[in-house]
Amino acid sequence: MSSEYRCPLEDLLIIDFETTCEENVFDHPVEIIQIGVVVLNIKDKVIREDVVFNKLVKPVVNPILSQHCIELTGIQQDSVDKADTFSVVYQQFLDWLKEHNLDERKFAFVCDGRQDMWRLAQYQFLLIKENFPAIFRQWINMNKIFQDVAKEKYLSIAGRSNLQKMSNFFEIEFDGHAHNAIDDVKFLAKVTKKILDTGRFVNVNETLNCISGWRNVPENVDPNWKLDMHKTHKVIARVLPLASVKRRRAYDPAEDYGICLFCKKSTIDTCVGGVHKQYPADLYSQIKEPFDFATVAGLKRD
Template sequence: MGNIRCPFTHLLILDFETTSEEANCDYPFEVIQFSVVVLDVKTNTILENVSFNKYVRPVINPILSKHCADFTGIAQESLDSAATFREVYNQFVNWLNTNGFAERQFAVVCDSRQDMWRIAQYQFKLINATLPSFFRQYVSLWRAFEAEQDRSGRKELLEKTYIGKMAEYYGLDTTGRAHDSLNDCKTIATIVQKMLATGATIHINEVLVCSAVWRKRPAEIAPNWREDFREAGRIYERVMPLVVKPLRNGEYTTRDYGLCKYCKTGPEVCGKKHRQYPKELYEQERRTIVYARTAGYY
């Protein structure tokens, strides 16, 4: 079986679904589904009876766009009766405590940096709260998978999504509706199982920090960034207070838990204010950046 760096007892496979608008990346997205599946590290077993799955009622855009409803399969009625993100997050913390998942003893796994860096960071800003410690270091499974391909060999992969490509690589059947957070969590957990069973190393490979050298250079703004998710990501990287720092195997220890690699402080300080405020970005972009203004970034 593969190796898991750092003394984790469990891996918490986490996935979010968010509101979206077709062909518009300048959109104040909100979490509408919050799901977690648990993998026992010692036995490499998915705990079938221990999971977390809640719909979340959006506040800024309470009515789903047709694109979002079609994409996620989530009914408007499910959100109308759901709790807000702050309430659901508190339920998640209670769920952690009820199931004995103590901080520093579990690691969060997501399919890529988008869940923690972009979605979670933005959602906590919307409710005027700092990103909690256990979301600030995580396993980006896509990054781990890329490293694993270098070890075990690459294949031509036809699927379009990260989850789809990883499942295709290992010959795994995906069940349930795509873009349902709980189904995606189950698929990701199965991929982790397979990776560990075939000798892969799973470790904390990304952390969120408040400063990066490359952010000191002037931002280059593509005219079509609102229609191009990749180009929009370059804007998000400037606007978000925290940015991703990749880690090599062995660079993270539990002493680093929740602490920024640059300012050496925890969530009560780091990320609360923008250390690299992108003033030149707001001056260059004559049209209002809607998602930044909505979150109060400027």
């Protein structure tokens, strides 16, 4: 075991968003209803149990939670009714970072995939008509690292979700309610620590770009795209302004924070995700039925 963790950051912030959802409805204008964050300190090699952020968020577009959402997350309607809206909770989160001296240029977020930043956070800021913040531009996709650790065993590991597979592979028991943000991040923090304990190098491996080469290739939209989650996400990947891409060069916190790998500009500067630089006019022309995800966020041009 290495005496020091192989990570160029001071802290890792394991984060998860829970959102509104409808059972088997994939063209859904998702809104964040819970933010959960725990901190793993790299120098001390500990999960900071005294530094936790866990807030519910009041949805605005669809204020009434579906029964499916309530059962999936364990979040009750009266709880979100009493919560603050996203803009308020996001400011509370920024204040929490300052309170605990967590410098955004010295930490990185850890997620169990790309969905939290690429789809959920990006869409939420579009809904509130705010520029996408630099703080969410880059992250560690722990599932990608997990796949590399598990290698050929990955596909045969039991489990429907990334976290279930991690639990079975690392023999780490999941405590709490799956799909509840704070329970998810507490578990993912244990997985992250387990991987770091082996001497594995952990660094930012995904970011958001304004341009991505694969989006230049025309997409033939399946007529039944709304009935399949993966097909819906393929469409959504075209209509969201910023695209998730794999980093091919090692992330340097001092130089790369908030920077788009394509235009080399930052979310502090002009690359803020407000303008779609690869607007998918051809894709929209193929979609004849209502497209709620795009319409509610104003993504489709008149």
